[in-house]
Amino acid sequence: MKDYKLLRIWEVIYPIGIYFVVTNVVMFVLNLMHTMTNENYMIYQIIATVIAFPFIYAFYRKEDGGKMANLPRTILFAAAAGLFGVVLNNLIEYTGLKETSQSYQDVSAAFYGSTLALEILGTCIIIPFLEELLYRGIVYQRLKAFLGVKTAIVLSAVIFGAMHFNLVQFLYATAVGLLLAVIMEQEGLGAAMAAHMVTNLVSVLRSETKLFHFMDASMTGSVICTVVESVLIVVLLVLAFRGGKEK
Template sequence: METFKETLRKIWYILYPFLFYYAVMLIIMTIAQWAFGGDATHYVFCQLIATVFTIPSMLPFYRQGQALAGIAKQPFGISRERICHALFAAGIMACFGISLNNLISMTKLTAISMGYQQANTDFYGSTIGMEILCLAVFTPILEELVFRGILFGRLKDMLSKPFAVGISALIFAAVHVNIVQFIYALILGVVLALLMDRAGNVYASMIGHMTANFIAVVRTETHWLDFSVRGDAVSWIFSLVVLGAGIVLMWRYLSDRKKQEDKEKE
């Protein structure tokens, strides 16, 4: 039977990279806001600085986890297999991102959640170029490195895959600290963990996360999908069809792996 001390060691092994990430982000963000200003106009710029400087500090944790799991460091480059994973990830996350944004927006949650409204003010108070660079490029890289590459990877080494997916998604959702983003991040956290598990590396989930965030930024700044959140029949049908497309794509993507595993057993 596993000792209490061994259990604590495992919990610490899983959590300390996340706590380190949070501390580094908080310190750099505080310094950046002190230097450049903490108002909505400068928030995304300060977030970008904190994100860029935090990424290198998380790479050793990711590589340590990969090494302990016996996964060799993969060379950087483009291959047909990686392109296939990237396209599936982008398509799946585009569908889930659009449909979930729509469905949640057509409820009363966005109106009653002060935290969500404040987050919108902070994240969409800059230029669209700065928002894309921060929210759709560097933030997905860092968050996928931390929540899927490190947290999910370590959980999967100790728990069954369903528990690892669920716990990593729950922690990912909890850091968003408002009910609207919690629900959105919880569902997408499950999808992103499955994307990483299917691809065998963190790059696919990074591409998927970038896609969802890019669409979120562009739709907020250009209003090009406003027709789909009016709450009428067309909005609901459109959103449910897009959600269905995401589910079908996800099923197809995951079933391809099962077929491959069945062939290897023969």
């Protein structure tokens, strides 16, 4: 029995390890070829993620593909996830953690140091696609088979957060990971991917454009927006879950 449990734990851990090793080796080699800077970091990250894809997909092929996403519910979940990301960012901003975390600032400078087009391609499409394949398509599915739905939702989210390697992103990614795992369970991997992509897209547009400037103009305005967005998240999730029950 002990050997069985260790095997199940290993089945969860080693795909993450392979993803981590492959992407970091590729980044290391690219850095040797041409020194990595904030300006070219996203290009390197995209290349590393694409190279890691066949390795992760080979593991995913062994898993149950899950449900086929319903488009209207997927849109509701994705919209809720995008707003959830905004609310989380606001709440973390209020704590002052972003200003005191040098590791977060370094990561943020790298991810937002390229062109908008590359950031959308990498941060909003390629990276979340592969991360969902790994963390929800493989890790969550294997944890669910081993420990059940509720424990798998929590553990997969904590693992997802921990793999970001700084406190700010751990808090943010763990909270988002909880929602993404719930979406995965309710609507399938396609919906989780869409939700992750929209969440990242909102973050990129907020950081790199003035599209959401109205939310950051004042503390009062930010708090009001946070409250309103929180209400909208609840409404969107209620509609999405009701739609799921009626199918």
